[in-house]
Amino acid sequence: MRIALAQLNYKLGDFAGNFKKIQQVIDAQSQHADLIVFSELCLSGYYPRDLITEPHFITQQNAYLQKIQDLTKHTSCAVIVGLVVKNEGHGKPFFNSLALLYQGQQLYTYHKRLLPVYNIFNEARHFSPGKKPGIFTFQDVKFGFLICEDGWAELDNFIYDCNPVDDLTNQSLDLIICINGSPSNIGKQQERMDHFSAIAKRIQVPLIFTNQVGGNDDIVFDGASFILDHQGKMLGALKDFEEDCGVISYDKKGITLNSRINYQPITDVELFYQQSILGLKDYVHKCGFKKVVIGVSGGIDSALTLALATQALGSDQVVGLAMPSRYSSAHSLTDAKALCKNFHVKWYVASIEEELQIALTRFAEIYGEKPSSLTEQNIQARLRGRYLMEYSNQTGALVLSCGNKSELSVGYTTLYGDMTGGFNLIGDLYKTDIYKVAEYFNQINPTTLIPRNIFEKAPSAELAPNQKDVDTLPEYPLLDAILKLYIEGDLLPSEEIKVYQALLQNQEPAFILQIHQMVDKAEFKRRQASPIIRMQRRAFGYGRQFPIAATYPNP
């Protein structure tokens, strides 16, 4: 049996567009394959959230399901899709399901049994769990089926009442097919492959893992669908961060790869790079934007954002706006200029100085006192935010905000100021990560460079005379170690935890607690942040749901 793996980039709720992509793959592959395997919820894209509950969702999805079913009438090729199925019995109104379509019929349907409700996942909000193992024989091949979380019951942190993998054990299966909507974050690709490799080996059955690719709001899917033999050996994988298809041949002796299917393990910095580019590209295009505008301060965060944006959208779709004030260093403007020049990006200089002066004067007139340093600093950030939004309102360009995770964590950022923007591609990167990705960028893009000087100067918000980040915050390697342990310490690999603990061993507990409390107190700012591409194991937003008006139980 020749089996094609189809790894596509879906837009949420866009049944017509998603169908068209599926149709193209069926048209192209049905000559070469006996079965084409798409990914979890491929008709709607994963994860549509409460769109599922909209009255037209299920009727529209089913109309397109029928179209796919009709396509299979004219070919001998079968198709596996992921879809929402109405639950006619007790429980939540829907199932998250897999359907095997063949010659115009829906031959078999399997309902996902484990519904993740942790981190960014919330499937129990919409779905009932399936009750039956996924086992079905098609054309003499006895298949076992899993949908994403079904394969992860063994993990300590989220133990369920049943283990769908156990139910596929000792069933004389020929092949397991696992369809997924598996989001990408640091370490995830390797984790997935290792985990399913252990499963294939344990139950001695080869396994096919399909995933979707592309960005949906803050979540990016890396694709990287893969094939394992019955000993868990990786036979090959589809590309990561792009659409891809691959065909394998299965017979009782095993799996042969029919086409080029390679897999190169990805490094963390490569993942940050690819993920930010794809995440931005998809957000911009799926929302119907063309251009983006970035406030270029001469600092590393906006420089990296601009560099990545040119990769995602092309230089002609990116605009830089430099907004100096009295506190801007001489190099801030020259560095911003060099940056935009290197990247062939159109840019404007819009000094905020005149308006800053007037704002300070007006303030004194209205209240009879001088603005404090905090007030004055925030006025500058908000003038810049307004300038960016003016350009956006006038031209339809999307404003990219450039805050990093270190800043957002401790609240070293101005609401409606530098937080202004509809999307942030680097906001789940800690400051130390930002430098690494920027270095990597220059390494692999030697003709368009982020200027050296931007790396070398001390980080500064430039909102007060000779201000440096270290006046307020610890050095970033120290800060990031504290933040990583506090925000996602429970999810980090133990070797990484040891590194951070070693770095912090001479620090006072009171000092570390102070940073924790800064994180706690900044929750109100993060609540009003734009979507931020998720990169780490735990991102702010849906992945970390904290109250604002609360006492945080620190020691």
Add this chain to the structure above:
Amino acid sequence: MRIALAQLNYKLGDFAGNFKKIQQVIDAQSQHADLIVFSELCLSGYYPRDLITEPHFITQQNAYLQKIQDLTKHTSCAVIVGLVVKNEGHGKPFFNSLALLYQGQQLYTYHKRLLPVYNIFNEARHFSPGKKPGIFTFQDVKFGFLICEDGWAELDNFIYDCNPVDDLTNQSLDLIICINGSPSNIGKQQERMDHFSAIAKRIQVPLIFTNQVGGNDDIVFDGASFILDHQGKMLGALKDFEEDCGVISYDKKGITLNSRINYQPITDVELFYQQSILGLKDYVHKCGFKKVVIGVSGGIDSALTLALATQALGSDQVVGLAMPSRYSSAHSLTDAKALCKNFHVKWYVASIEEELQIALTRFAEIYGEKPSSLTEQNIQARLRGRYLMEYSNQTGALVLSCGNKSELSVGYTTLYGDMTGGFNLIGDLYKTDIYKVAEYFNQINPTTLIPRNIFEKAPSAELAPNQKDVDTLPEYPLLDAILKLYIEGDLLPSEEIKVYQALLQNQEPAFILQIHQMVDKAEFKRRQASPIIRMQRRAFGYGRQFPIAATYPNP
């Protein structure tokens, strides 16, 4: 047996503060009662979200649980509390539980069996469901126990695998105790009472329902704890929207009320009024603010916000900021002034005209073209947002944003402009509700009045010459009918749906669809909104989780 119902206002995660309140009730009531019943998760407050997973949460909670247990050593009174219990077995790491404490011992523990995962609820994220019915005999009284959702299995929309109420049927129970963290929204009080009245009647057992009171971020709890006899008859209820305690006597013949326990059904407009005041008061105080500042435009939204804020915090903690421009009508300033005067609120006039002129000039200088009308309108809103934040930064006052649900639904609002603010007390009120609450306000507060003229003028953003809301939007009664059906039609009472449908029967489907699409497209704005007090059956935010980069499956 004398039973006290304790309805308190808890701060999330504030174990020390919550314990102190519990202790005071135990000290005061243990002479008059044999059992004191607190509410669901009373040690931490409901709902702590991911705070539950913080390492110190459970240790701190248990330390205070021990203190309560110790208190029971010195009295013959028993205590029922709601708490988080560690799950030592399979499943999610915690239970949402009820414990009966008596003479220093934890005599009995019951784990909540139904975990809501819909609307604003997400308990399956943290808790495992209990498996056993809650039945326990204490001092010759055979009790049945329920925790909130346990009582709601019968409702069509969310059917579970078991029904804890059925498990309390035909068990010869004497009394049912249901502890709750039941948020308040329109219609909820009556719904709760009707629902539990039917339960008591069906299983022929009297029932005690305790709830917490107070605001936690966007969610307000109304209290309104109540007592039903075995025929479902309402015997009495505690106050709504304030802390309260009441004592009843139970013997085999039935329940006697020992103290004043009355219940007056609440109207929708009373609920909006009480809920916004309590929600604001608690957000301000639980976050550690004192003052609030409000941009007063002379319109009804900011007028109502200011009026309610003075009720919540006192006139001396409220500041008004009027920010006229060339497009402000003459009456906008006089009305704002009359408003602030009526409410004895300190106010400032800060014309944005000079800065608007400079912004327009600067724009033309930088880009070589005039700003569009949209750009110019948004500049004004953002200048005002900045002025409000300047005051906030300088004084520590919390900015209240004044957008209503109609505006926020269709995106008739400016990000970082009029959406500026840390909290919004009226943002889940449709514009037609706003007028009703304002009328009600004047009716019950005859000495401090919202000026008549503010009611009578046509709603306008005053951002362009002679601009009126109806230039862009349908008349509000029509708009609100469309919005209510689209956003929460599945949750509305059928009579209400009929009213809206009748109002819309002559409208073109294309026109209605256009409004739906405005709602869909405005999701990106709402994602960056401040917390908004939840009032309706479905509020934006956690209650309605939609993607941004999506095709919405409208017909």
